[in-house]
Amino acid sequence: MGLRSILIDAWSWLNYKAPMNTRRPGSAVFPELAATWLPEEDLRRLAAYKLLAAYDSNQAGQLAAAAGDDAALERRELGDASKLVEVALGYLLGTEQHVVVVGAEHADDENPPEGAVEAAAAQVRLRQWAEDELLPLRMQQTERTTVLSGDGVYVLAWDAAKARPTVRSYDPGFYFPEWPDEPDTEFPNRVHLAWEIPEDPERGVKAKVRRITWEMGGIEPAGGEDGSALRAAPGDEIDAGRPVRRYPWDPERPSGVTCYLTDAEWQLDDVRRGETVYNLPIGKARYRARPDGVTLDRLDLRIDFIPVIHLSNTIPHSGDQWGQSILAKVLQGLDELAATDSDSSSASATTGTPIIGLAGAQLPRDRATGQPIPVEVRAGAVWQLGESGRMDALDTSPQLAELRARSDHLMDRIASASRITAAGLGTLDPSSVPSGYTLQLALGPLDSLVSSMRLARAHKYRLLMKMTQRLFQAGQADGWPAGKTFPARIVWGPHTPTDRAGVLDEVVKGYTNGVLSLETAVRMLMDAGYPVEDASEEVGRIQARAFEAASRLADATGDNAAVRRFLGLGDAATEIPSLAAPSRDGS
Template identity: 65%
Template sequence: MGLRELITDAWSWLDYKPAMANPCRPGRNAWADLTSSWIPDEDLRRLAAYRLLAAYDSNQAGQLAQLSGDDDRGGERRELGDASKIVDTALGYLLGSEQTISIAGAEHAGDEPSPEVVAARAVQERLQAWAEKELLPLRVQQAERNALLLGDGVYTLAWDPGKGRVLLRTWDPGLYFPEWPEDGEDGGDFPMRVHLAWELPEDKRRGLKTRVRRITYELAPIGPASRRGAVKGGGAVREFLYDEDGAPVVVAGDLLDAGSGIITRTYPWAPDRPSSWTCYLTDAEWELDDLTHADLLYDLPLHKASFRVRSDREVLDRLDLRCDFIPLVHITNSIPNSGEHWGKPTIATVLQGLDELSATDTDSSGASATTGSPIIGLSGARLPIDRATGQPLPVKVRAGTVWQLNEGGRMDALDTSAQLAELRARVDHLIDRVAANSRLTAAGLGTLDPTALPSGYALQLALGPLDSLIAAMRLARNHKYAVLLRMVQRLHQAGQAEGWPAGESLPARLMWGPHTPTDRAAVLDEVVKGVGAGVLSVETGVKMLVDAGYPIDNPQTEIERIQSRAFEAAARLADATSDNAAVRAYLGLPEPHDNAVRVPLLADGGDR
């Protein structure tokens, strides 16, 4: 590859692979499906990188190398799951013990919570109930494993009128094709148009040819009202409505400016800010035979499309989703470099180390074969003869085999145990090198001997690179999950779901569990002393216990339980305020009944 063809981008760490060496059509020898005419050239390197990484994860890197012509003996390559172990280990550390949805200010300890606290608590409970129904921890694990292995993960959100809630779905990033704005040079930018596209195989039984399916989300100015229509041949389309004068017919609630022709809409989450933008959804299919080499993914001819119809009979041809954002979230495994939008996989920088490890394992397998069944040289032995041919029969080494040797005969065995020991030592060296360069550390991968560490502080220092790695990975995701939870709130508002009032969306976060074991006894002692001395609030103390891994499902409920048994604190509150109502509210007791019998208290020394 000449200097003019040297490419430095988000996938340059794979350029040592011959399948990625061609900057124009990478992988053309290995994967014929990547050369489909509808796939743009600028996306081929990314898709080829995904395919290579998936092969490493499934122990097929050797087979892939053989298919692409990189290694004629790739099928004999030994792969023992090292790449998959690194990804799964990093996934466990990233997710932590559990994930919870939290809204700042939802936990409150006091007499009367403010309206803001009540609202935050209500939204938090609704989001947690939604997460339980949509199996959020499972979806997060699906998307995050893609992000760790391939560098990217994709979520989509959709309102389901039948279920009355937002549906969450994860996608293979190989199906994700965004169109970035021309001035979008920052990794935090959001595209104005996004496609999810893939090929559907031929189905001879149903008489269907090979097709291309494309789901498109597009932010565009609000258009006229529309309805289901049909074209010649019976195909379903969407018709936009205009009156007799040619003016657009608007949906109830939208406003048309007669002068400019701009249609505006007030969304529930921004009642004071009318918007002229909405998101349109299109879901269509094209027969592959109808497409030419000039028909690329981003501009497929709509007149050749067959649009899908939703379960409620809505035609998915520029269907107005009635939201001013694209309900799709793209997760990156790392913080993208300036000018990039794609993440870097966890095994990216150690991929060559995994190749070396696989090659050493292959050599070790060969050496162990000659060590367990050594090569033996015989001299002066009387070998059995094949009576039909008169030739000596092949000699096999078996337990109890006896050879008769002539005078001066000898037997020599080839000892390869020294080479096998050296190869095993090289395997250990490579594993340590991979652990260090991936920043998962030998302690994090479980290959470090616990007795080699003199103290817990030494273990903490050994896990230092892992701590910084997980902190950077979570930093790359925190904003994206905050956006996802904001979209969940807004789609429920747009669908007029029960219990989701109009108003600005509250900032919700996905909280990660601790990624390394914590000294829970030390944390508990710290909380008891801090809360008892008055230097820590009950809310902060309970949050510290949750972060330490204590089984506290609902922090607010836990605070209320603690207060309902804090009789000494209630007594001090009574002495300070002389307010019985405040004390009862603090303990969570109901108001006394008017017909309750009141028993007078006698002074000390009185009759009893």
């Protein structure tokens, strides 16, 4: 019957765009996507990233023109797509971000739990690393790409010169993971970052493909293939005829796997059809080298994980791994808004400089040709009209007002469909909000959106902190002892303004009446945006000045040592001070 098929996947919300419906999606308007080394199964994802980038940079009209719509070059784009991305990014990140290690807040307790002191020390080290590595800046870079494209990529690496791990952000269009055949696998067993290096005729450099690969594999022996020559590399052991390694984060359990790094380039002329990023010809590879001269051909990183973290903007559907852009559900609304803005611009031109019809006017003529000179509408112009002369002006102001009302309507629809809400975008009229509770209800969809976006990232940032600690241990950095990895996470600041006075009143009443502990009270103040850097330090400073509470503690226990510990003072001296006997002369 000639029925048409409908493709539904993670990027089917872009099916209405012509570039997504070609044999090689996106290649008609993005020549780089026509490269044969790109796998066909990844083309829709890569084309989606390109399309979203065009909207972000106000180039959707150029994109439509390249697809065959010549009139699209006149489209007005006023940055609405970029505004949505920036607003969503701001609410996601909140006012600030902190590294928090679980259990560190109890390090200063009178009887701290086991591991609390070590957790506090790890928290100090991680925060120092985040400051040295400009982690908030890296998060801004990666998260903006993630909010726009739906995906983002972090790459960690040990830098021997800096004696710390480095974290870098990469375009998700460079990311090509390979998953094992086993179902329900949490991580890929091989990850590629690949991109094309354009040719440079002036320098005589041909077009190339660079591919960086991390892959998990068995630890290779230091000896030859002959079993009698089998021996372990320095720091490894031979167990049951195979090399094993005891990693510093789990020294009790020998492991037989490690991560290998390969960094190579291929001339595009050497890549044949069917040879994609997943199976480039090894015989044609040119391996790169580190600054110290080590060739990056299956370099043993001496870690048992791939230091590449993929972020998704949303919680992926079951069986999928890719996220969805904040623009996904409202892209057609943005097209409608751009078309309305274009019509509004045309209508405003005829409203500001109206079309005028003249009847019975004596128009000036060109002396050379004798033809009437075209009349221009300008200030101070005088036209002579006959007895039956008439001048009519075309009034397009009603149409302009209707177009502006439609723009407001479309913006409200976009705010609602994206869940950022009109209140979140700042377009809500304050006079229409009768109370703070009404505003809280208006921000409800935004709260749900931010919670969902942060939930999609929570595990990935815990993984980032875990890998950072293990890279420090693998690099044998000073101050990072061997042993278990402490669970750490990123704590986001509040994403909407909070009633700080109300929170403070609630905290004071709760703590004074014994309903809240001091630690919980300080944590609530931190969540409300008060400038508290460290909860345990703030608790100590408060207790050091809580003389009334110390007096009550002394009355209840009669233990002066407990009172001194409560106030943060050292133990009292128990020795009786000796006095020098006066001399006979009284000196």
